[in-house]
Amino acid sequence: MAAVRREIERKYESGTGRLPDLTGVGPVAAVADRGTAALDAVHYDTADARLAAAGLTLRRRTGGTDAGWHLKIPAAPGVRDEIRAPLSDEVPPALAALLRSRVRGAALRPVLRLRSTRAVRHLLDARGTLLAELSVDTVRADRLTGTAAAADDRGGHDDRSATARWTEIEVELAEDGDPALLDLLDDRLRAAGVRRAAAPSEAARALAETAPPGHRPLPGPPAPPVTAGDHVLVRLRAQRDAVVALDPAVRRDLPDSVHRMRVAIRRLRSALRGHGRVLDRAATAPLAAELKWLAGELGLDRDHEVLAERLTAALDALPETLVTGPVRTRLRLWSASRRAGARSRVLAVLDGGRYLALLDALDALTARPPLRPAAGGDPAEVLGRALGEEHARLTAALDRALALPPGPARDLALHEARKQAKRTRYAAETAAGALGAAAGPPGAAAKALQTLLGDHQDGVLARRALRELAGQAQAARESSFTYGLLYGREEHRAAVLEAELPRLRARLRPFGTGRRPG
Template identity: 65%
Template sequence: MADSKREIERKYEATGTTRLPDLGRVAGVAAVEHRGVMELDAVYYDTEDFRLAAGSLTLRRRTGGDDAGWHLKLPVASGIRDEIGAPLSDTLPPALAALIRSRVRDAAVVPVVRLRSARDVHLLSGADGVPLAELSVDEVRAERLHGGRRSTAWTEIEVELADDGDPAFLDAVEKRLRKGGIRPSASPSKLSRALAETAPKRERRREPVAPPGTAGDHVLAYVRRQVTAIVALDPAVRRGLPDSVHRMRVATRRLRSALRTYRKVLDRSVTGPVGDELKWLAGELGVDRDQEVLDARLLARLDALPRTLVLGPVRARLKVWSVARRSGSRRRTVAVLDGARYLALLHALDTLLADPPLLPAAAAPPGKVLARAVHKDHRRLAARIGRAAALPPGPDRDLALHDARKAAKRARYAAEAARPALGKPARKSAKRLKAVQSVLGDHQDSVVARDALRVLAVQAHAAGEASFTWGLLYGREEATARARERELPGVWAKASRAEIRP
């Protein structure tokens, strides 16, 4: 069974003659305990083309020390990683294999580097005896196991914050180390340093990446960012981390929107099937997310009511209804990520980036090509808002406003994608369109909430419970929808003034 912890650490350069300063003089440190030297032996795994390393992930099997086993480290921010551990075994544990699937796909993971370290450990504690951090001096010997057999060695200092520690404490330690002439390491991890120092000369020479120049360059750069986000968020979705499903769904929608908007740059006969699969994935991811948003909205509305207006077991019924609708949704999401259809989509995205179906317009300067595409999406939104405004209040207008919301989202994404090329006008347009999307989104959420409240009222009535509160909440949602409709013309007028014209 895999377990997880947040690892916050910093690394520093050292040599065999480096002397540690007096760590007892670090602010907040009351005691420094020398824990002795431990021998660690770790084999790091990756695909033959180093896909994990390219994403700053590390996968190892380590013996020695007090945490022998398999460890997968996922980047969170600079100096911060989530470490997922599993018991020592001869083969890669399935739980860890699932977390790297979006990157390795169907490729095998093989041993790439072996690191043997002599770790001299010092525990820094506060006045209350609570551990603050662990500082170790590591004598590292690295051996390349894939792509030749070369070796290297170095000494480094590693400072890892204790569980639930204050990250500011690492600043105090660093200040003391710098006074002793010790500087931060240029490598973010032992593995990255080992790979860099044992790489063949041909691998060390990297061609500089040219900035986007053509319309095709800009569109592909945006597409690549969304694909990278989908792949990177896969482990977080599997782990059930907060907001991960939403962020992955947004990346999926942004990507699909770009493929549709920039059809003059990328051939739709090729990208169309990919867009259909992205729509499928967004729909699957939305099952749990939509219910989560609806639950939060109904609870907020209920919390805002005076107690005297909450009649009957309203909260209990809402909880039972929500649990019934969400039952198994996370298992279903993980099953989708484990499925062949999702894996095929990832392969299709790889192919799209490796051999993009560029049209003649892709070779043109980005200004006019991207501006025309953004303008076209803006005009589509204008038509849908006009169509909705011409309808009387009711279900038909609600549906038309929902269509307008989807058009607003697409127009906003188009402007965001064009921002590196078009600059401030695209940024301003995207910001104004986001406001339109927000108003239309709140309106649509009220429509969905009213449907749910009607179902809940019927269920309460059938059970002999008072349905007054459900009706009251329904009325408030109806008033919210009308307020958003009144707000829309003003917000849309501002967005229209920021329209990008080719």
């Protein structure tokens, strides 16, 4: 099983490696010399540097106290999760799986060899507790060509590979350390003439400094969008990138990762379905269908988790005198049976050929988009019209639901209105770059409706589950009183929510289409 640790660090450049005295900086009471270590790391990537482009680092390192395979995944600016696996000849399967959305069918091969002499110092507080580790690395980086990689496997070195040398300083916060300490240390280091590193990592610097003449650097930020098609493609690429970036988090079962990936998938699908004047629907419809499939597969576990949390919270809110029979035990068993196998199913989907083919298809679409004539038009006019049409559909869907009497038919119609509220909100997000503040009111109104109708739909599902649980209890000769009580509370909550709908309907003011807002 791979081990994970959170790295919060800052890197600095120093020609000499000299350090100012850091004693007395904040809580630092002492600086302890921990000696030197010789580190030897071979970094892996695809031939077209997909990992480097995503800010990912995969290396096999020997020497020091943490020899083994290391995969570093950005979590926030200056923060990375380092996932470790024991030394082996091949990339460990657990790490390879976390890279599958990036690598897909491409081979991982050695691209760099970094050999460092590391001088380590521990920054300690008055009780001797480790606050941060400071290291000064004298680095030699060799870019590995095909022959160099083979030589490296034999323990040798090919002189034809480019080489770079530098000295850098790294300050890494101890586990559970206070990030404010890094700011204090930063002030002292920079006052002493030490400057922040320009490159985000050793590997990024090594790739840049050992690049052969004429080598194309990693792609920079894209040009600002100009046409309507540009704006839609910016949206598609951002959400495609979000799906790919969230893949490792879903595999690691990190909190909220499945929900965030599903939101990105829905935004992708909405952009494909809602901009038929910009993109040829004949080309995008199959992709939209595959995105619907993927969101559904990921949602099986997530939807049940949300429902179980709702029922548990409702049960916890009841006085104990109103809880009759083994309600908590039955709810727990019911939840466990529904979730059984869900985790393995999600992983099977992410490892499957259908999902990886969908990612390839999204890449192909964004690289060679099937643009229609309106793609070259004024973005405010084209995207404003698309938003106006979604807004009109939302108004009509809500009016249809409100015209129905309370009951299953209205519940279904409100669920359809909720889905249209999502599409309207996402259309407003896509149009925001072109429309500016004009996209705000329809987007905010749609979001408010989506939130309320989402609560309403969760209540519909909760009542359905409570009927099922009550039936199981009665079959086992248990009291069903508590389930009925919870059912009644859900009915009351639904009535309160539906009473709010006319007020939110009033916020759906007409939004002009086909013209530049202004």
